[in-house]
Amino acid sequence: xxxxxxxDQPQIWRRRTVMFIISQAITLFGSxxxxxxxxWQVALETSSGLWMTVLTLSSTLPQMIISFFGGVWADRxxxxxxxxxxxxxxxxxxxxxxxxxxxxxxxxxxxxLVVVSALRSIGAGIxxxxxxxxxxxxxxxxxxxxxxxxxxxxxxxxxFAAPAAAGAVLSLGRFYWVLLLDVxxxxxxxxxxxxxxxxxxxxxxxxxxxxxxxxxxxxxxxxVGDKVVKRLLxxxxxxxxxxxxxxxxxxxxxxRTFGDSYMLLTINEMAGFAGMVLGxxxxxxxxxxxxxxxxxxxxxxxxxxxxxxxxxTYNFWLFALLMFSMSFFIPIVQSSTTTMIQEHVPEEKQGxxxxxxxxxxxxxxxxxxxxxxxxxxxxxxxxxxxxxGLLLVSLGLVQALRKRK
Numbered sequence: 001x002x003x004x005x006x007x008d009q010p011q012i013w014r015r016r017t018v019m020f021i022i023s024q025a026i027t028l029f030g031s032x033x034x035x036x037x038x039x040w041q042v043a044l045e046t047s048s049g050l051w052m053t054v055l056t057l058s059s060t061l062p063q064m065i066i067s068f069f070g071g072v073w074a075d076r077x078x079x080x081x082x083x084x085x086x087x088x089x090x091x092x093x094x095x096x097x098x099x100x101x102x103x104x105x106x107x108x109x110x111x112x113l114v115v116v117s118a119l120r121s122i123g124a125g126i127x128x129x130x131x132x133x134x135x136x137x138x139x140x141x142x143x144x145x146x147x148x149x150x151x152x153x154x155x156x157x158x159x160f161a162a163p164a165a166a167g168a169v170l171s172l173g174r175f176y177w178v179l180l181l182d183v184x185x186x187x188x189x190x191x192x193x194x195x196x197x198x199x200x201x202x203x204x205x206x207x208x209x210x211x212x213x214x215x216x217x218x219x220x221x222x223x224v225g226d227k228v229v230k231r232l233l234x235x236x237x238x239x240x241x242x243x244x245x246x247x248x249x250x251x252x253x254x255x256r257t258f259g260d261s262y263m264l265l266t267i268n269e270m271a272g273f274a275g276m277v278l279g280x281x282x283x284x285x286x287x288x289x290x291x292x293x294x295x296x297x298x299x300x301x302x303x304x305x306x307x308x309x310x311x312x313t314y315n316f317w318l319f320a321l322l323m324f325s326m327s328f329f330i331p332i333v334q335s336s337t338t339t340m341i342q343e344h345v346p347e348e349k350q351g352x353x354x355x356x357x358x359x360x361x362x363x364x365x366x367x368x369x370x371x372x373x374x375x376x377x378x379x380x381x382x383x384x385x386x387x388x389g390l391l392l393v394s395l396g397l398v399q400a401l402r403k404r405k
Contacts (some may be wrong), residue, residue, distance in 0.1 A: 023192035025154045032162035037178040059117040063361035066125030071355015074130040080198040086127035091186035098179035129354040136342040143341040152331035153280025160273035218223040219352030237360040244368030246307040253381040271320045274325030283370030299332035304392030311386035
């Protein structure tokens with residue numbers, strides 16, 4: 001990999017990295033609060049499964065489609081500028097929605113909420129690949145997995161705090177207060193990012209005059225032709241797909257096994273987020289195994305084994321403990337995947353590969369939900385969790401065998 005713009009003095013790159021991570025955490029916090037509030041608003045307004053499905057699709061499909069395009073842009077244009085423009089665009093759309101609520105023009109508010117969710121999703125699809133590609137520019141290679149773990153932990157904390165913050169703001173004021181909060185957090189995040197020095201990506205000489213679609217084709221060819229990248233992307237996609245029953249269908253599993261209780265649902269969600277936070281902190285402190293692939297395999301096997309055990313559990317507190325322990329391994333899998341891509345892929349191609357990674361995440365998760373959700377009405381959820389747990393363990397063992405060859 002090409003030399004990075006990392007300074008020799010540790011305090012310089014650490015200060016820059018911490019400010020970058022904080023700026024992104026602040027903007028993500030505002031975005032997460034708004035997305036949670038929009039979901040609640042639609043649910044309270046309609047009590048309609050159809051509207052909730054439309055909202056879910058509008059907030060996921062655009063990001064899935066645009067992520068790879070965003071990755072190409074991240075390799076063609078200054079990544080810092082892309083992040084700033086995406087943040088500003090999302091804030092502008094949110095401010096427009098707030099002004100509509102303030103003006104009382106709510107006759108067509110439901111379609112407008114769907115459109116705004118889609119536009120915000122497009123912004124996230126542009127921003128996310130650029131953010132992932134920036135980190136290896138400002139962090140030394142030997143410290144990448146630590147700071148990816150810290151970044152993952154920060155994101156988990158933000159997502160954990162977002163529902164509580166949304167509920168607090170909505171209980172104290174009107175819906176547009178939440179929207180204005182997002183605008184304020186975007187301004188703070190953008191201001192912080194302006195003070196972070198990030199060099200422009202240096203493209204290969206042969207790519208200087210290439211077209212957008214030539215760059216896209218080049219990125220796809222690289223992903224398919226490079227065995228390490230192809231295997232990593234496919235394995236990560238399989239992990240996302242197979243984790244759906246134990247990660248996203250546990251609400252149904254809880255209700256059918258332990259009864260209809262908001263307290264149990266809350267404990268379950270808190271256990272999951274707490275596990276993710278701890279996993280990120282431990283990885284940030286520990287730094288993983290010397291071989292990144294060993295850390296990746298460790299995460300796969302840990303998640304798979306605990307998912308398998310979860311399917312046999314009929315005691316709630318053991319269930320919650322397993323959810324906490326299982327979630328601990330999620331940032332280990334995600335951060336090791338990100339780090340291996342950052343270390344292996346040339347700097348000028350990282351945006352496109354992270355764009356593909358974002359497309360895989362945004363696509364395989366709803367695909368798994370679309371398949372396993374209806375199956376859960378025909379087959380006992382526990383059996384789905386057990387089957388996917390076995391497949392995840394098998395996936396980890398296959399990777400371990402390949403590593404030994």
